[in-house]
Amino acid sequence: MMHTNLIGKTVLVVEDDPKIRHLIKIYLMKEGYEVIEAIDGHDAKEKIEQLDPCILVLDLMLPKISGEEICRWVREDLTSMMPIIMLTAKASEKNKIEGFKLGADDYVVKPFSPAELMVRIEAVLRRTANRCSKLSFTGFTIKPIKGEALFKGEKLELTHFEFKLLHTFMQHPNQVLSREQILNFIYENNEKAVTDRTIDVHIKHLRGKIREKTPKDYIQTVRGMGYKFVGV
Template sequence: MPDQHLIGKTVLVVEDDAKIRNLVKIYLQKEGYEVMEAADGREAMKKIEQFDPCILILDLMLPKVSGEEVCRWVRQDLKSMMPIIMLTAKAAEKNRIQGFKLGADDYVVKPFSPAELMVRIEAVLRRTSSRCGKLSFTGFTLKPAKGEALINGDPLELTQFEFKLLHMFMQHPGQVLSREQILNCIYEHNQKAVSERTIDVHIKHLREKIKQKTPKDYIQTVRGMGYKFVGV
């Protein structure tokens, strides 16, 4: 079972070898991460600026812009403390030292164990949890501290209850949530004064706002049970 605390963490995998990139992606998705990909350094920089991922898995020998330059750009130009794990064939001690001096949080040498890489990613994320104040899943991004919601980078204007609903769904993707569960979570201290019908109304309004941005019905009704938030 994926760790619920790590579900919705966005990972950008920067690797020019498609087979390695896909292997890492498969393992990450099994663990509940939201995965983006880049095949060269320039593409990585664009996606970092656009999506601000929670962690960067970075090859060093990349086309167009090297991994070292991407790391330097993240730390010096963006002034970002985004966690970075370097995944590279550069195994020499001087390379590892340089990587850490550039700002890497961990350094993994190829060939590598995908299972071990997952453990290292989890360890880095736990150690740097304060650096990522957002939740992402299938194109949705929530920044709870700022009260911001986005779909594919576009702002989504939500009421307080709609925001709480989407937050709850994104924390439990693919899981059927009963009206009672939703009621207890959203209304906490005042659930006795609110009917389950109120939940249906809020979900209806949330669905309508989402459909203004995308045609897919991400919140599905499960007859006799409740609602489920689904991905692609």
């Protein structure tokens, strides 16, 4: 099972074969990743600039712009350290060396095992955890470093505590969290500024701000246990 701190990471899958792209997407979504798809090199450049994914799974033999050119563009033009896993039928040692020289973090040869690809993605994300500055889940995006929270691209105006609450929920999606657990996640060294019951008020306010954007109740009350942040 994937470690909690990887849940919500956004993966851009650049692959022109729809069957392979769909297969990878299914496996990624099962593991809790948010998946963006690109069908060619031009589409990939647009998605990278617009959506700033946490990791790139990149086929090399692409229409319009090759995977090698995309990798070079990310590293040299964007000067981005976005993790890149090359996924390709180019299996020679020379191809692999060229891929790593271009800036790839890993190199997976087709045909490949989807389960192994998931492990490799997880391993790369663990090694490069400091390169991803956002977390995404079911339409929500949170940028802890910038203190920004968005729902489907629209900014949520949250207090500091509400922001911490949403961040905690997004790090533990589909898990029932007690009030005590939530406070322990938010405050270090047990330095709690609010009581267990006060948290209900903050969650009520957070729910209200979310409902200004959508009627869906993403934060569910689990009677006698706590709260659960759910997906679609």
